[in-house]
Amino acid sequence: MKAYKCSECGYKSITKKYYCPECRATAYEIVDVSGDGTVYSYTTIHIAPPEFADLAPYQVVLIELSNKLKVTGFMKDKVNIGDKVTIKEIKDSTYVFEKVS
Template identity: 45%
Template sequence: MKIFKCNSCDYASVSSKYTCPQCRTGKLEAQEVSPKGTVFSFTDIHIAPAEFADIAPYTIALIQLDEANVKVTARMDNPVQIGDKADLDKIENGAYLYTRI
């Protein structure tokens, strides 16, 4: 998984920006890290937006990556609990789809 890390401070993100939004001086550089992580938070969506109504109910989780100080918002394939281990299954239409491991 690609993250973007500031070369001046400890800021990191999964999205690229021209300059660091934290220190406002550093440039973000791409870095590959493992997509594995831990469920930090989650919610179950029962009434979904129209484009996702066909897959409701579904779970959205905030995954704390193991190798970086970055959290990723992901759709889960199964119900989860805080503290569960998770891994990236695939990226579909720009969305991270994770599975509980």
């Protein structure tokens, strides 16, 4: 999984920012981060928009990665806060996670 790291202060973000929110620098480098994390929050979607109707019901999850970055994604599995997960794939710029047994 990729993240952006500010070249000046080291601030990390999953999405590239126009400028660093910590130091206002505009230079970033791409770094690898672990796709393992913990469910921080979630909601279940029962009635989905047409493009996701075949997936319903599914979970929209907020994952706190092992390096403290947070990312939003999807899961087909039912989850609880605190469950351990790992990234399964990135599909159409969307993170898809699965439970770790």
